[in-house]
Amino acid sequence: MKFTIPIGPQHPALKEPISLRMTVEGEVIRDADIRLGYNHRGLEKLAEEKTWIQNIYLTERICGICSHSHATCYVQGVEKLMEIAPPKRGNYIRYLVAELERIHSHLLWLGVAGHEAGFDTFFMYTWRDREVVMDILEMISGNRVHYAINTLGGVRRDLDEMQIKKSLEGMEILRKRSEYYFKIGASEPTFVARLAGVGYLSKEQAIDLCAVGPTARASGVPRDVRRDDPHAVYDEIPFDVCTADTCDVLGRVVVRVKELMESYKICEFLLKNLPAGDIAVKAPKRAKPNEFLSRYEAPRGENTHYIKSNGTDKPERLKVRAPTLANYPATVQMLKTGFIADIPLIFAAIDPCICCAERTVELVNARTGEKKIRRFSELRKLAEKRFNELPSKRNAVWPF
Amino acid sequence: MAVLKTLIYLIVYPGIIFLFVYSTFCEWFDRKVYARLQNRMGPTHTGRWGILQPVADFVKLMAKEDIVPDKADKTLFTVLPIFGLAIVATAGLLLPVWHFNPVASSFNSFSGDIIIILYLLSLPTLIFFLAGWSSTNYFSTIGGTRVLTMLFGYEVPLFMAVLSPAILANSWRLAEIAMFYQRKPWLLLPNLLGFVIALICVQAKLERTPFDIPHAETEIVGGTFTEYSGKKLAFFRLMTDIELVVSSGLVAAVFLGGFPGGLWLGLLNFVIKTLFVIFFLSLLRALTSRIRVDQVVSFAWRYLAPLAVVQLLIVILIKGLLL
Numbered sequence: 001m002k003f004t005i006p007i008g009p010q011h012p013a014l015k016e017p018i019s020l021r022m023t024v025e026g027e028v029i030r031d032a033d034i035r036l037g038y039n040h041r042g043l044e045k046l047a048e049e050k051t052w053i054q055n056i057y058l059t060e061r062i063c064g065i066c067s068h069s070h071a072t073c074y075v076q077g078v079e080k081l082m083e084i085a086p087p088k089r090g091n092y093i094r095y096l097v098a099e100l101e102r103i104h105s106h107l108l109w110l111g112v113a114g115h116e117a118g119f120d121t122f123f124m125y126t127w128r129d130r131e132v133v134m135d136i137l138e139m140i141s142g143n144r145v146h147y148a149i150n151t152l153g154g155v156r157r158d159l160d161e162m163q164i165k166k167s168l169e170g171m172e173i174l175r176k177r178s179e180y181y182f183k184i185g186a187s188e189p190t191f192v193a194r195l196a197g198v199g200y201l202s203k204e205q206a207i208d209l210c211a212v213g214p215t216a217r218a219s220g221v222p223r224d225v226r227r228d229d230p231h232a233v234y235d236e237i238p239f240d241v242c243t244a245d246t247c248d249v250l251g252r253v254v255v256r257v258k259e260l261m262e263s264y265k266i267c268e269f270l271l272k273n274l275p276a277g278d279i280a281v282k283a284p285k286r287a288k289p290n291e292f293l294s295r296y297e298a299p300r301g302e303n304t305h306y307i308k309s310n311g312t313d314k315p316e317r318l319k320v321r322a323p324t325l326a327n328y329p330a331t332v333q334m335l336k337t338g339f340i341a342d343i344p345l346i347f348a349a350i351d352p353c354i355c356c357a358e359r360t361v362e363l364v365n366a367r368t369g370e371k372k373i374r375r376f377s378e379l380r381k382l383a384e385k386r387f388n389e390l391p392s393k394r395n396a397v398w399p400f
Numbered sequence: 401m402a403v404l405k406t407l408i409y410l411i412v413y414p415g416i417i418f419l420f421v422y423s424t425f426c427e428w429f430d431r432k433v434y435a436r437l438q439n440r441m442g443p444t445h446t447g448r449w450g451i452l453q454p455v456a457d458f459v460k461l462m463a464k465e466d467i468v469p470d471k472a473d474k475t476l477f478t479v480l481p482i483f484g485l486a487i488v489a490t491a492g493l494l495l496p497v498w499h500f501n502p503v504a505s506s507f508n509s510f511s512g513d514i515i516i517i518l519y520l521l522s523l524p525t526l527i528f529f530l531a532g533w534s535s536t537n538y539f540s541t542i543g544g545t546r547v548l549t550m551l552f553g554y555e556v557p558l559f560m561a562v563l564s565p566a567i568l569a570n571s572w573r574l575a576e577i578a579m580f581y582q583r584k585p586w587l588l589l590p591n592l593l594g595f596v597i598a599l600i601c602v603q604a605k606l607e608r609t610p611f612d613i614p615h616a617e618t619e620i621v622g623g624t625f626t627e628y629s630g631k632k633l634a635f636f637r638l639m640t641d642i643e644l645v646v647s648s649g650l651v652a653a654v655f656l657g658g659f660p661g662g663l664w665l666g667l668l669n670f671v672i673k674t675l676f677v678i679f680f681l682s683l684l685r686a687l688t689s690r691i692r693v694d695q696v697v698s699f700a701w702r703y704l705a706p707l708a709v710v711q712l713l714i715v716i717l718i719k720g721l722l723l
Contacts, residue, residue, distance in 0.1 A: 013618035118690025
């Protein structure tokens with residue numbers, strides 16, 4: 001008997017709304033469909049009404065986990081449009097925060113993967129150790145989530161000796177812990193049995209479906225913006241692009257843990273070789289009419305911002321493509337095989353940040369399939385009408 | 401007087417009140433051990449060391465709104481939690497703790513009570529299946545079928561593992577089995593393999609990690625309990641707690657030499673030995689990740705069932721050669 005189970009828009013495995021319609025036969029998945037658009041962000045329109053400097057704080061709020069990724073991607077592009085370059089020390093601090101953010105994002109993801117696989121102990125341990133890097137970020141920027149360290153032409157806060165020393169100590173602790181997690185992830189039999197062979201995505205499929213980030217790298221595609229398009233500091237730093245060739249969820253775990261190790265190396269390099277000098281240059285108010293596509297390797301994959309200026313102090317257009325959006329086609333492909341038990345694992349393995357990829361809402365009538373775009377005021381009236389017409393009966397039954 | 405005695409027996413000790421108090425304590429112990437293994441504090445707020453937290457949870461759930469889905473089979477949906485609670489509480493009466501005359505049989509200790517208690521502990525599985533099925537929710541239905549699929553895996557190894565000490569003791573009565581091992585404690589050692597198998601199977605029966613597949617929240621939301629709320633959910637949770645006490649009591653009675661020492665010492669033995677078993681169950685829960693339902697069945701038939709047969713062979717050999 002085939003039937004369709006709705007995973008989402010509200011489901012414990014999903015922290016944000018998206019709808020996966022899984023056609024299943026018993027425990028086996030036969031088909032998968034994905035529906036987006038449960039969130040209205042309106043941020044691209046909003047960006048056109050704010051100045052260049054105000055938009056840093058807007059783009060930072062696209063995502064709660066990779067907040068620095070979006071802000072840096074935007075700032076990189078605007079600096080190119082304004083034809084300024086941040087001083088070297090500023091650049092080092094900016095990408096130090098970027099790598100620290102990658103560490104906290106990957107540790108968070110490891111915990112989520114453990115939770116989705118029902119391994120809550122792993123979840124608790126990784127999230128406890130994530131506090132180490134969160135504390136370092138708080139010490140450097142003053143904030144735990146939205147660091148607000150970027151500004152046009154550099155960064156807003158400098159590092160002192162004490163902060164460098166404490167950050168290096170933190171890296172040591174984290175490296176030891178990550179090695180331990182690598183051992184657990186690769187040897188705990190129930191965990192490996194759950195992950196190995198799940199969500200297969202071959203190398204050809206990964207290239208055809210334009211997968212990005214750890215999803216692509218776990219399928220053996222060495223795709224990394226930091227290496228392919230070395231910008232800012234990444235041409236000076238020695239690091240490896242981590243790949244795996246198992247093409248499954250276990251490979252994605254391995255890639256992320258290896259990337260953690262690389263990020264510790266990068267952070268230590270940046271901290272030890274921090275050049276002296278200014279941290280920012282003064283940025284002009286306006287940018288000449290031009291356009292720029294800024295690329296950045298966020299923890300989840302390649303993040304791009306297309307920025308167009310028209311000579312004023314506001315952007316003409318800002319188009320954001322979050323890495324999660326690029327991974328959806330590959331996700332649908334991966335979801336089509338396997339068991340119901342694999343759904344949360346496969347979906348979580350792309351590290352989805354659903355709301356970052358959402359832009360606007362389209363309303364579909366569930367009964368007739370009719371599509372409509374409505375104003376917010378109309379929606380409000382509809383909701384009030386429906387609430388007033390609801391029957392007042394309470395569906396409560398006393399059991400005795 | 402006999403009526404009063406029976407009433408006290410059924411309601412106060414070892415009936416529903418004692419089972420309620422002790423099972424909530426066991427839930428607290430399980431939660432605390434699980435939390436400490438995960439580097440958390442666990443319950444701390446309600447009562448000393450959070451010891452009253454499960455009671456507070458129960459009381460709060462009892463006060464919550466109770467929703468029955470429109471399409472559900474309303475009668476079945478409503479009576480199942482009460483039935484389940486009654487069944488596991490009845491199973492609790494059969495443990496050889498509250499029976500003080502080891503020779504004479506009575507209504508809660510007789511030849512064959514080990515079979516009855518195993519049978520009563522199998523019924524909750526059917527209750528969970530029916531609960532999932534009568535909710536008519538897709539997630540509940542999948543959860544219900546998972547409950548039954550798992551039953552085919554762990555039930556046979558559990559029976560073989562629990563019955564092999566009984567074969568060695570040459571009795572189908574829990575009190576006599578316990579007495580046999582109290583006389584010859586060294587004979588507990590050959591049953592060690594069976595103890596491990598029984599622990600794993602009890603973990604599966606209680607649907608705890610790595611076997612919490614029927615209510616795997618990241619896959620099928622609440623599984624069998626998706627549509628349950630309020631009092632009915634509270635009853636189901638209490639039922640799972642009592643099931644934990646009864647099954648760990650059964651494992652302790654069969655594999656750990658029972659609970660000698662009369663009223664107070666026997667009770668102390670009972671508490672220590674069940675907590676010992678529950679500690680192992682919590683350890684297993686903290687150290688493993690959830691596996692798939694097909695992996696449960698293949699694991700049970702590939703490893704547990706052959707090992708249970710090996711245990712049975714060991715017991716038969718010892719019985720033939722040494723006794």
